[in-house]
Amino acid sequence: xxxxxxxxxxxxxxxxxxxxxxxxxxxxxxxxxxxxxxxxxxxxxxxxxxxxxxxxxxxxxxxxxxxxxxxxxxxxxxxxxxxxxxxxxxxxxxxxxxxxxxxxxxxxxxxxxxxxxxxxxxxxxxxxxxxxxxxxxxxxxxxxxxxxxxxxxxxxxxxxxxxxxxxxxxxxxxxxxxxxxxxxxxxxxxxxxxxxxxxxxxxxxxxxxxxxxxxxxxxxxxxxxxxxxxxxxxxxxxxxxxxxxxxxxxxxx
Amino acid sequence: xxxxxxxxxxxxxxxxxxxxxxxxxxxxxxxxxxxxxxxxxxxxxxxxxxxxxxxxxxxxxxxxxxxxxxxxxxxxxxxxxxxxxxxxxxxxxxxxxxxxxxxxxxxxxxxxxxxxxxxxxxxxxxxxxxxxxxxxxxxxxxxxxxxxxxxxxxxxxxxxxxxxxxxxxxxxxxxxxxxxxxxxxxxxxxxxxxxxxxxxxxxxxxxxxxxxxxxxxxxxxxxxxxxxxxxxxxxxxxxxxxxxxxxxxxxxxxxxxxxxxxxxxxxxxxxxxxxxxxxxxxxxxxxxxxxxxxxxxxxxxxxxxxxxxxxxxxxxxxxxxxxxxxxxxxxxxxxxxxxxxxxxxxxxxxxxxxxxxxxxxxxxxxxxxxxxxxxxxxxxxxxxxxxxxxxxxxxxxxxxxxxxxxxxxxxxxxxxxxxxxxxxxxxxxxxxxxxxxxxxxxxxxxxxxxxxxxxxxxxxxxxxxxxxxxxxxxxxxxxxxxxxxxxxxxxxxxxxxxxxxxxxxxxxxxxxxxxxxxxxxxxxxxxxxxxxxxxxxxxxxxxxxxxxxxxxxxxxxxx
Numbered sequence: 001x002x003x004x005x006x007x008x009x010x011x012x013x014x015x016x017x018x019x020x021x022x023x024x025x026x027x028x029x030x031x032x033x034x035x036x037x038x039x040x041x042x043x044x045x046x047x048x049x050x051x052x053x054x055x056x057x058x059x060x061x062x063x064x065x066x067x068x069x070x071x072x073x074x075x076x077x078x079x080x081x082x083x084x085x086x087x088x089x090x091x092x093x094x095x096x097x098x099x100x101x102x103x104x105x106x107x108x109x110x111x112x113x114x115x116x117x118x119x120x121x122x123x124x125x126x127x128x129x130x131x132x133x134x135x136x137x138x139x140x141x142x143x144x145x146x147x148x149x150x151x152x153x154x155x156x157x158x159x160x161x162x163x164x165x166x167x168x169x170x171x172x173x174x175x176x177x178x179x180x181x182x183x184x185x186x187x188x189x190x191x192x193x194x195x196x197x198x199x200x201x202x203x204x205x206x207x208x209x210x211x212x213x214x215x216x217x218x219x220x221x222x223x224x225x226x227x228x229x230x231x232x233x234x235x236x237x238x239x240x241x242x243x244x245x246x247x248x249x250x251x252x253x
Numbered sequence: 254x255x256x257x258x259x260x261x262x263x264x265x266x267x268x269x270x271x272x273x274x275x276x277x278x279x280x281x282x283x284x285x286x287x288x289x290x291x292x293x294x295x296x297x298x299x300x301x302x303x304x305x306x307x308x309x310x311x312x313x314x315x316x317x318x319x320x321x322x323x324x325x326x327x328x329x330x331x332x333x334x335x336x337x338x339x340x341x342x343x344x345x346x347x348x349x350x351x352x353x354x355x356x357x358x359x360x361x362x363x364x365x366x367x368x369x370x371x372x373x374x375x376x377x378x379x380x381x382x383x384x385x386x387x388x389x390x391x392x393x394x395x396x397x398x399x400x401x402x403x404x405x406x407x408x409x410x411x412x413x414x415x416x417x418x419x420x421x422x423x424x425x426x427x428x429x430x431x432x433x434x435x436x437x438x439x440x441x442x443x444x445x446x447x448x449x450x451x452x453x454x455x456x457x458x459x460x461x462x463x464x465x466x467x468x469x470x471x472x473x474x475x476x477x478x479x480x481x482x483x484x485x486x487x488x489x490x491x492x493x494x495x496x497x498x499x500x501x502x503x504x505x506x507x508x509x510x511x512x513x514x515x516x517x518x519x520x521x522x523x524x525x526x527x528x529x530x531x532x533x534x535x536x537x538x539x540x541x542x543x544x545x546x547x548x549x550x551x552x553x554x555x556x557x558x559x560x561x562x563x564x565x566x567x568x569x570x571x572x573x574x575x576x577x578x579x580x581x582x583x584x585x586x587x588x589x590x591x592x593x594x595x596x597x598x599x600x601x602x603x604x605x606x607x608x609x610x611x612x613x614x615x616x617x618x619x620x621x622x623x624x625x626x627x628x629x630x631x632x633x634x635x636x637x638x639x640x641x642x643x644x645x646x647x648x649x650x651x652x653x654x655x656x657x658x659x660x661x662x663x664x665x666x667x668x669x670x671x672x673x674x675x676x677x678x679x680x681x682x683x684x685x686x687x688x689x690x691x692x693x694x695x696x697x698x699x700x701x702x703x704x705x706x707x708x709x710x711x712x713x714x715x716x717x718x719x720x721x722x723x724x725x726x727x728x729x730x731x732x733x734x735x736x737x738x739x740x741x742x743x744x745x746x747x748x749x750x751x752x753x754x755x756x757x758x759x760x761x762x763x764x765x766x767x768x769x770x771x772x773x774x775x776x777x778x779x780x781x782x783x784x785x786x787x788x789x790x791x792x793x794x795x796x797x798x799x800x801x802x803x804x805x806x807x808x809x810x811x812x
Contacts, residue, residue: 021809021812024811024812025812028811028812072805075798075801075802075805076802076805076806076809077802078798078799078802079799079802079803079806080806085811146402146403148356148402149355149402149403152355152356155402156359159396163392168388168389168392169384169385169388169389170385174385174388178381178384178426178430181426181427181430182429182430182433182434185427185430185431185434186431186434186457189458192427192430196423196426196427200416200419200420200423203415203416203419204416204419207395207412207415207416211399211405211408211409211412214402215399215402215403215404215405215408216402216403216405217403246319249320249381250319250320253320253381253439
């Protein structure tokens with residue numbers, strides 16, 4: 001009984017449907033970008049801490065539920081147009097897979113680094129989304145479009161961050177996904193297939209988001225592009241993520 | 254010396270990084286910088302190829318302390334040279350072609366990254382590097398095809414490419430995971446050595462692992478090389494910049510053939526998988542050629558032409574002629590790349606000059622000027638059937654006497670014979686005033702093509718697979734039961750000869766189409782003109798998935 005309560009509680013932070021709706025409701029209600037960013041870092045760490053410190057044995061039914069949650073949110077991402085909501089759904093889809101890693105006897109430090117690696121691009125996307133809201137009043141796809149022509153530097157960073165978020169090589173999430181597939185393919189091939197399907201849906205959703213924002217004619221109104229310092233900061237974080245990805249690949253694969 | 258292969262692959266990445274950092278300061282000069290780096294990389298690749306031709310290697314090279322392994326072997330050196338050769342031409346072409354475009358620097362960054370990814374793909378000696386490079390090629394191609402960010406259409410079809418490539422990544426990732434779990438290493442060389450030593454050592458879901466992996470590699474190759482049902486992206490991705498189309502049709506789309514070649518030791522123990530690969534290639538070749546002939550849009554026709562050629566390339570793998578597939582991909586790459594890159598110049602020239610040479614050859618070949626008197630058909634039929642066969646047999650006897658012991662060789666000969674016969678048959682139908690001259694020219698061109706093809710492909714065979722036992726094993730793996738083989742050859746011959754007879758009677762007016770067959774024909778034409786509704790089905794499927802996604806969001810109140 002206690003174990004079930006712990007799992008349900010952890011299911012709020014390491015999203016398991018329907019508890020996953022809590023995170024998305026919280027994200028929806030917070031308007032301050034930095035607060036959102038902090039939440040994106042802290043939320044999965046809380047979930048992992050609950051699971052790890054309670055030393056609860058994760059029951060077998062969590063695996064299909066975690067996969068279903070991840071697949072459900074990946075599928076729902078396809079029709080989203082609001083960038084923050086998209087980011088929240090991607091976070092839900094990504095973090096629910098941490099259950100799989102937790103079930104595979106992954107070390108604590110590695111589990112935390114998985115969570116942080118997954119969250120890092122999402123935090124960057126939160127900040128970029130705030131940048132869009134600041135410039136256009138809303139962060140919506142197909143509302144203004146043509147960002148590649150209107151604010152090319154911003155668009156370049158946005159595209160790279162989205163690419164990093166949807167588990168593209170050489171970013172850490174790619175290696176985490178690869179490791180999960182390697183770990184599951186022999187024992188539970190069906191789970192590995194679902195993982196790959198979820199990965200495919202992320203790519204589809206990512207491409208839709210990118211297309212909805214950057215493609216189109218330039219805006220007639222002059223919009224301020226990203227300044228050099230901000231670009232340098234974003235580039236540094238993205239470079240650090242690539243280095244972390246390569247390092248992680250040496251550790252986990 | 255062999256370590257230079259890593260430098261060759263890293264140089265384009267360095268170029269991309271430097272362009273990204275200094276694009277603002279150097280301005281348009283970055284293009285020349287990119288060309289210079291690609292030239293240097295190409296020259297180094299040529300040096301390595303000559304080294305490999307001299308008999309050095311194969312050798313594996315580890316990248317620092319990492320698990321990344323690079324291969325210095327005939328396949329990697331040859332393909333690195335080809336990739337860099339094509340990339341260099343595309344780079345030089347792009348310097349002026351893209352000059353008016355926005356994001357000029359970004360284009361060269363992407364082009365260099367793509368060159369680097371392709372190079373890492375062909376020299377990868379471990380599964381992780383291979384999967385990363387394979388994956389990145391799809392992502393980079395998406396952005397290259399969508400370089401014109403004003404065009405929704407370019408991005409729409411770039412997405413088709415991306416999603417097909419991502420679908421193709423899935424089997425490769427599964428294959429990599431299965432091989433790692435079975436052999437506890439990512440190194441391709443070690444895995445292949447263990448497979449050769451004990452092919453039946455591992456199973457997956459009750460099936461031999463080598464068969465499962467071979468099938469998965471085949472699937473990955475099908476998506477990358479636009480095989481039937483995974484081909485729809487290819488004819489539609491014509492909105493990208495011309496240099497990208499050239500690079501795609503000349504290089505990227507050939508990756509399927511490379512992948513099958515890289516995993517050749519697995520295919521030796523793959524059961525019937527090579528036969529299935531042959532069938533898929535055959536279907537693709539037929540459908541690609543059929544759709545190419547019926548297109549009104551010349552760009553789509555070019556796309557379907559590439560699809561047909563990719564079908565042939567995969568077919569060649571399916572009959573065990575792995576090195577021939579590599580030769581085919583290079584020959585097709587050079588040919589198709591030239592077509593794309595010269596298209597603009599041809600259009601420009603045509604505006605000033607209609608390009609029709611009023612010389613004897615043009616009058617002879619194009620205007621045809623039919624002669625009322627035709628040659629005795631028995632004589633022509635004999636020439637039609639006998640000459641190509643003799644040319645082919647003679648050419649193949651030149652390279653190996655035991656050539657005809659291999660089923661794959663017989664299949665190739667059969668195709669060569671049918672094509673040659675078709676050529677002479679078409680020549681006869683032209684009813685030229687000087688039919689013997691035309692036949693002579695046809696036979697001469699056939700001899701040149703066949704001899705060139707046979708000799709060069711044999712040289713490729715010796716270079717890529719120097720071990721004769723391994724080559725024989727490849728052909729044996731692709732062989733089928735002799736009775737089944739003979740029956741299939743007989744049926745195919747019957748179909749082709751029937752086609753010739755029907756064509757002959759239609760031309761002679763001896764076959765009157767009835768109303769019903771006319772309707773059937775029209776329905777068939779409608780089916781082809783809609784490209785068998787395959788892209789329509791996929792579009793409907795995608796819309797359905799999006800509608801489900803939207804409905805779910807409404808039900809769950811967007812939380």
